[in-house]
Amino acid sequence: MAEVTELEKLKARLGISDDKQDANLKVLLEEAEEDALNYCNRDEVIDGMRSSIRKMAYLAYQMDGKEHITAKSEGGRSESYKDSDGLPSSIKSSLNRYRLGKVKKL
Template sequence: MSVTQLKKIKIQLGIKDLEQDDLLQLILEDVEADLLTWTNRTELPTSLESICRQIAVIRYNKQGIEGQSSHSEGGISRSFEDLPQSLQSTINQKRLAKLARYAT
């Protein structure tokens, strides 16, 4: 993941210092690995870089509430989804077909 990606995610999150850089870099690397797995690719296409950042922001904001599907406090109820449908659709469009391997 490029330094540019790190800078862009910090802009999205409003982070101006360096304190979260290691964590953000780790999140970005994990998201990239997941996207490569989900799309059956070995390199992340440029067209998925913004999706990578969007998912990284979601994961960053979900820290401490991992596994929680809803929350209610003081009369306010919130629900969380793993990945918005719009992002899932974009990822699915970039999937490569898996090739079956046959023993010879």
């Protein structure tokens, strides 16, 4: 049985069954991976980071065109997506275990 790719997992979560948006979804996954690596101060993705990367890509897809909105209230329902550095706090907390400290030379 073939291994399920990150793209296929993201498409399943988004409910997308065709391949018309594959190029866009690949870019979102790449950008999410880069953001996660930058946040964690790493050069390579650790397996445990992958679900957070998919969540970041999912949110980016859902927020397409609304990137600068940090809070939204509609019909009595309120949502906040981003923290001050651009990552939702729930994703930051799951990535924190993979963060490497930075060493500065004095």
